[in-house]
Structures are given as C-alpha cells and as structure tokens.
Amino acid sequence: MPKPALHTPAPDFTAPVIGGSYKTETTLTLSHLRGQKVVLYFYPKDDTPGCTKQACALRDAWSQITKKALLFGISTDPLKRHAKFIEKYTLPFPLIADPDHTIVNAYGVWVEKTLYGKTYMGTERSTFIISETGHITAILEKIKPDEHLEQVLAALAS
Secondary structure, X not given: OOOOOOOOEOOOOEEEEEEOOEEEEEEEEHHHHOOXXXXXXXXXXXXXHHHHHHHHHHHHOHHHHHOOOEXXXXXXXXXXXXXXXXXXXXXXXXXXXXXXXXXXXXXXXXXXXXXXXXXXXXXXXXXXXXXXXXXXXXXXXXXXXXXXHHHHHHHHHO
16 A cells, blocks of 8 residues: 555554553554654564664653654564563553554555565555644655654654
8 A cells, every 4th residue: 555645644543552651551543642743653573673773762862752742663563572672672652563464554664575585575664743633744764773763853843
C-alpha cells in the first residue's frame, strides 16, 4: 500500500502496546490521542544494531521530545520482545506490536527490501508526525539511525 499523504488524516488503528506510561500490556487506539501531537516511528526489529542506536538516541533526548509530542515506536515484533528491548535499554517510551502487519501496511512502510542479493518484505524505517487534529504534518522516509533524532526534533520544531 502507498504511504498516506501529508495533511491527510493519519490511518487509525488499535494495537497492543507496552512501555512508557503503559506499564502492563494494553491496547492503544491512535484516535484516542487526538488533542496531542504524536510521533510514530516505524523500525525493522528490536535489539538489532541500527534499531538499538535509533531507540537509544530517542531515549537520550527524551526530555526534549516529551515537551513537544507523544512518541511511539512500532515494529512487527511481538509485545514480549518489545518488553525485553525496553528493559534492556531502559527505553522511556512505549512500543506498539504489529505482528499481523496491519499498521505497517496502512502506513505504506511494509516494503520489498534487498539484502545480499535476496529480496524479502520488511519494515522501511520511517517516521510520521501527527498533529493534534490527527493529520500527518511530516513524513520522514528511509531514515538513517544516526540522523533520525535530529530529523524528528527539526520536524517537531516546524
């Protein structure tokens, strides 16, 4: 599926979440967060080098981010794996589980990838900034883990 366009309503979803203010496994519905700016960052896999670097950079800038928005990480990993990732790296933000690919498909980030000549489906590292009214105000695509934090902070500042 294609990515939703800028200034259109963010695709709504209800999914399992853990971490941050969600101390135990629960569900989150995106539309219930209206009235608050939201950052959804999609990443391929918990506890891999690039994803860990990206998550730890967000963790280290947590006080800056929380002044401007709620932040949620999303991958196709199950909640148990998310809980281990959160605990191992003391991540202060919640992670959403999307093992059936509903959310990654709705946001157009479940894409064909190539590694060492092999083609497979996986999550494209992308971030969506969603306004208080539920509209997409920024889309950061094909992110490099080292550059993600500054791109998020710049998008939140504009």
